[in-house]
Amino acid sequence: MRRILFLARAEVLHVVRDRATLAQVLVLPAAQLLILSNAATFEIRDTPAYVVDFDGSSTSRELVHRFSSSGHFRILGQSASPEAANEQMLHGRVTMVLTVPADFERSLVREGTAPVQIAVNAEKGAAAGIVQSYAGRILSAYSTELGVALRPTANSARATPGDTAPVTGAIRFEVEARNWYNPTLNYQHYMVPGLLVALVTLIGTLLSAQNIAREKELGTLEQLNVTPLTRGQFIAAKLMPFWVLAVVDLGVGLTLGRLFFGVPIRGSLLLLFGSAALYLVVALAIGLWISTLVETQQQAMFVTFFIMNIYLLMSGLFTPVDSMPPWVQTFSLLNPVRHFVTISRALLIKGAGLAEIAEPLLFLGAYAAIMLTLAVRQYSKRAA
Amino acid sequence: MNARRISLTALRGLLIKETYHILRDRRTLVVITILPILQVILFGYAIRTDVRRVRLAIVDPTPDHTTLALRARFAATDAFHVVAVVAEAADLDPMFKRGMAQEAVVFDPSFAQSLGRGLPARVLVITDATEPNAGSIAQSYALSVIDGYERELRAASSAIRSREIVVPGALIVPEVRMQFNPTRESSNLFVPGLMAFVLTIISSLMTAISLTREKETGTMEALLVSPLRPWQIIVGKVAPYLVVGFLSVLGVIVEARVIFHVPVHGSVTLLLGEGLLFILVSLSLGILISAQTTSQRVAMFAALVGTMLPTLLLSGFIFPLESMPWALQAISYIVPARWFVTVARGIMLKGIGLAYLWRETMVLAAMALVLLALSTRSFHERLE
Numbered sequence: 001m002r003r004i005l006f007l008a009r010a011e012v013l014h015v016v017r018d019r020a021t022l023a024q025v026l027v028l029p030a031a032q033l034l035i036l037s038n039a040a041t042f043e044i045r046d047t048p049a050y051v052v053d054f055d056g057s058s059t060s061r062e063l064v065h066r067f068s069s070s071g072h073f074r075i076l077g078q079s080a081s082p083e084a085a086n087e088q089m090l091h092g093r094v095t096m097v098l099t100v101p102a103d104f105e106r107s108l109v110r111e112g113t114a115p116v117q118i119a120v121n122a123e124k125g126a127a128a129g130i131v132q133s134y135a136g137r138i139l140s141a142y143s144t145e146l147g148v149a150l151r152p153t154a155n156s157a158r159a160t161p162g163d164t165a166p167v168t169g170a171i172r173f174e175v176e177a178r179n180w181y182n183p184t185l186n187y188q189h190y191m192v193p194g195l196l197v198a199l200v201t202l203i204g205t206l207l208s209a210q211n212i213a214r215e216k217e218l219g220t221l222e223q224l225n226v227t228p229l230t231r232g233q234f235i236a237a238k239l240m241p242f243w244v245l246a247v248v249d250l251g252v253g254l255t256l257g258r259l260f261f262g263v264p265i266r267g268s269l270l271l272l273f274g275s276a277a278l279y280l281v282v283a284l285a286i287g288l289w290i291s292t293l294v295e296t297q298q299q300a301m302f303v304t305f306f307i308m309n310i311y312l313l314m315s316g317l318f319t320p321v322d323s324m325p326p327w328v329q330t331f332s333l334l335n336p337v338r339h340f341v342t343i344s345r346a347l348l349i350k351g352a353g354l355a356e357i358a359e360p361l362l363f364l365g366a367y368a369a370i371m372l373t374l375a376v377r378q379y380s381k382r383a384a
Numbered sequence: 385m386n387a388r389r390i391s392l393t394a395l396r397g398l399l400i401k402e403t404y405h406i407l408r409d410r411r412t413l414v415v416i417t418i419l420p421i422l423q424v425i426l427f428g429y430a431i432r433t434d435v436r437r438v439r440l441a442i443v444d445p446t447p448d449h450t451t452l453a454l455r456a457r458f459a460a461t462d463a464f465h466v467v468a469v470v471a472e473a474a475d476l477d478p479m480f481k482r483g484m485a486q487e488a489v490v491f492d493p494s495f496a497q498s499l500g501r502g503l504p505a506r507v508l509v510i511t512d513a514t515e516p517n518a519g520s521i522a523q524s525y526a527l528s529v530i531d532g533y534e535r536e537l538r539a540a541s542s543a544i545r546s547r548e549i550v551v552p553g554a555l556i557v558p559e560v561r562m563q564f565n566p567t568r569e570s571s572n573l574f575v576p577g578l579m580a581f582v583l584t585i586i587s588s589l590m591t592a593i594s595l596t597r598e599k600e601t602g603t604m605e606a607l608l609v610s611p612l613r614p615w616q617i618i619v620g621k622v623a624p625y626l627v628v629g630f631l632s633v634l635g636v637i638v639e640a641r642v643i644f645h646v647p648v649h650g651s652v653t654l655l656l657g658e659g660l661l662f663i664l665v666s667l668s669l670g671i672l673i674s675a676q677t678t679s680q681r682v683a684m685f686a687a688l689v690g691t692m693l694p695t696l697l698l699s700g701f702i703f704p705l706e707s708m709p710w711a712l713q714a715i716s717y718i719v720p721a722r723w724f725v726t727v728a729r730g731i732m733l734k735g736i737g738l739a740y741l742w743r744e745t746m747v748l749a750a751m752a753l754v755l756l757a758l759s760t761r762s763f764h765e766r767l768e
Contacts, residue, residue: 038712042707175508182519185516346481
């Protein structure tokens, strides 16, 4: 135990002494969190829109007003020329074109139904679907309102004055929609818990991968090999300081997220840090394993970057795992980052307890055991 | 005249030497060739945001033929996958926290009764809004299913009581057109961005590393005393990467076409031409980085932070720029990839030409000129 502590102390001194590493450890998390949580967002605000109104009636004007006052759309221009609208779209200045046909109001009053055309610039990808659903919601809300507005006049022929009872036979659903866990639809509340995972993953893996590769480059690994340290002790001593650092980084990141973005902490912090501790064993073991495979720090960085790239992209951090094809979803069960992203979001945003995150936790535990064995065995081969 | 011929022969020699370098370094060669192929597959399959098969829980305390019919509607659409039917709304929370269910439709206990009496029948739609966009889309799916059923019931009841005056209500029917990418296929959107990303890696990163390596190993001195002029050294070092970059762009386009059927609606020649322009910009950036740094490690880090991350985050490649804070949007204007992504998407998806893209092309050309001049100068100063 004392030996482990000695080596661990040496590692801590290395980290503290090396300015570049220290900067990596302290500045990177803050910068990453602040920049990424602003940049990595699929949030849609203020979609630039163009209106082609052939009707020009009070109903169509009111409809356009609904769009502009919804907070989701910014009407950049309006005319009766589809060519102008198309031009705007080709230039990429507007994302949506709303076209109201000529006898919109008349057909709405006479037949009770009228079409409008919505063209969305699907070049915007994820945004296109959201824009469509926002537009759909505005239209259906306005439809309902118009329906209610038209109803009393139509009914007045039948209803006797003073009859307050509801009209029999009128089928009406009253639908209420609720957004659980994130009622204000705040995108940053969703992103920050995921980004925290990316943060500790990068720190943990990159540092540990670089560390042993550096010892190899400098030739100090040989010296360590001839000391009475056992392999297990060596790995433990190497892992401990980074493990502590990463946990501290998680704390720093969480505090920043709370202060700057008001990220909710609904679940148990103890459980979060406990899962993080388990997850970090996996991340660090992966880094360690990489470092036993490569010769130089540059290779270590390159390989880590390459692997992390795949891990992070497939983790559901940026795009939901549910949207991936089924076989990719199955494949992603092998991805430890995915499990910790799930845990972090479930704990922080949904306030889940141990029972609800048991499954991803078990995956992480198994992963930790496998990776650690792999790293130790790989290392022992080299030492022999 | 003679000296000129000598230096041209020397240039050819340098070109051959560089080509050998690239071909001989197996590890890097593998990364250069595998990376683009893997990235296309990864992005094509993993980076999707379409919402399908939403896991739906139904709370139906008093089953009745109307609730059963509506349940059948949900089961019948592809958009939903009914995972559970329970009697109590209290059972929902753990299901949501576990991620078993993403959405729930809760019938009021008196749903059928109210409907029979002509009172509004109440339904509650609860959505897991942890991820706001997917939540919004899932919510609009559910609302439209319920809405459709309501209209159908109304139509049916009015057909029975044809004698009574029927209130038509008002319905605005949106006809949605997804312009430029009708199926909203993600790969169509990511391939143009991916081209920028791959080109940045190859052009900026590889050039920066290859030039700093000559410095680190001291062979730069040897090049300096040769009859080569500074610009010839640059051309000699850079030309092979230009070819590699160009080939990998071709590879990405062909692969995207074969596997994901990504179209190129516009002129392929123009696309390749713009690609060359972008390669030129990236290469100059690589030279500039290498002129400022002395070690491969620093060069790599600078290339990573200075070119790759901005390409990934601030080009509109994955995340919509419109939603970012103004500061990040402002920075995005100096990211070359931002302009290239617009151009590539325009040519591939919209099929537009220089008439619409001249502004972006001019910006890229100006960037290429300025960066080339700067990098040649800084390289020159370094040599003297």
